[in-house]
Amino acid sequence: MVMGVIIIGSIFIKQSLIVTSIFFNQQYPTLESVAERWGLTYSKDAEFELVFENNILSLIKRDEPKLKGISVDFVSGAVAHRRKFGGGRGQSIAKAVGLKQGVTPTVVDGTAGLGRDAFVLASLGCKVIMVERHPVVAALLEDGLRRAYEDSEIGEWMNARMSLFHGSSIDTLADAANAAGTEIDVVYLDPMYPHREKSALVKKEMRVFQSLVGADLDADGLLKPAMELASKRVVVKRPDYAEDLDGVKPSTVIATKKNRFDVYVKAAMIS
Ligand SMILES: C[S@@+](CC[C@H](N)C(=O)[O-])C[C@H]1O[C@@H](n2cnc3c(N)ncnc32)[C@H](O)[C@@H]1O
Numbered sequence: 001m002v003m004g005v006i007i008i009g010s011i012f013i014k015q016s017l018i019v020t021s022i023f024f025n026q027q028y029p030t031l032e033s034v035a036e037r038w039g040l041t042y043s044k045d046a047e048f049e050l051v052f053e054n055n056i057l058s059l060i061k062r063d064e065p066k067l068k069g070i071s072v073d074f075v076s077g078a079v080a081h082r083r084k085f086g087g088g089r090g091q092s093i094a095k096a097v098g099l100k101q102g103v104t105p106t107v108v109d110g111t112a113g114l115g116r117d118a119f120v121l122a123s124l125g126c127k128v129i130m131v132e133r134h135p136v137v138a139a140l141l142e143d144g145l146r147r148a149y150e151d152s153e154i155g156e157w158m159n160a161r162m163s164l165f166h167g168s169s170i171d172t173l174a175d176a177a178n179a180a181g182t183e184i185d186v187v188y189l190d191p192m193y194p195h196r197e198k199s200a201l202v203k204k205e206m207r208v209f210q211s212l213v214g215a216d217l218d219a220d221g222l223l224k225p226a227m228e229l230a231s232k233r234v235v236v237k238r239p240d241y242a243e244d245l246d247g248v249k250p251s252t253v254i255a256t257k258k259n260r261f262d263v264y265v266k267a268a269m270i271s
Pocket residue numbers: 110111112113114115116117118131132133134137167168169170190191192193213216219222
């Protein structure tokens with residue numbers, strides 16, 4: 001049953017705030033509380049809707065009503081499957097952040113999105129502070145975290161390892177790290193990059209997500225604060241055809257089928 005609908009109009013990003021599970025511990029979330037928390041408003045001509053149904057918050061593009069809503073599901077979604085059956089520490093992303101036997105770096109994911117990469121790293125043992133600037137994406141992430149924190153299988157380590165900070169990594173990266181109260185080994189970045197393929201080939205869910213958050217045209221501004229914060233390295237995920245972030249050549253590159261991880265090394269990872 002659909003409990004209600006928020007139609008998102010103009011979005012104004014309020015000052016940064018630290019997000020914990022406390023908010024949702026008090027009561028079952030309602031759309032009204034989500035709207036108030038994230039500064040979302042109703043508007044008749046909005047492009048998107050947020051729906052809270054069966055204990056899951058999801059995003060719908062109003063002119064694509066047949067598409068499945070976008071939500072964050074760490075408990076039983078595709079990332080949960082990857083946690084159980086993926087390549088463990090052998091995955092390129094794990095190698096890129098320097099994860100190895102006896103080394104589980106503390107990571108700030110400065111462009112959290114739907115939290116998939118962050119979850120892969122957390123499930124391999126890293127403490128991950130996710131930073132997301134878009135209030136709707138942050139609301140979806142917080143809802144996914146809430147359900148994960150409550151889960152009997154993954155709740156304990158999710159509570160210990162994954163957290164969320166709402167703000168822009170261009171100017172609040174250090175605040176996110178201070179809030180976490182720990183030294184940051186690695187900053188991980190995966191800003192949006194325009195797809196080269198014809199739009200029909202890009203996954204529909206991805207297109208909806210892209211039309212919500214836009215093109216991250218200011219992404220070059222992420223590298224400098226990331227290099228300042230990370231004590232060991234900065235990792236940037238890029239499509240294989242993309243130029244280097246901010247035109248800066250990485251120390252090393254780990255290539256995958258369609259993407260690459262550009263690694264900017266500052267210091268060696270020590271166990
Ligand atoms: C391609 S998505 C990241 C996907 C993510 N790696 C995943 O695994 O789900 C990029 C995200 O970064 C966010 N973003 C871009 N620039 C940002 C910034 N300066 N500060 C915080 N978030 C940012 C966008 O809003 C978007 O949600």
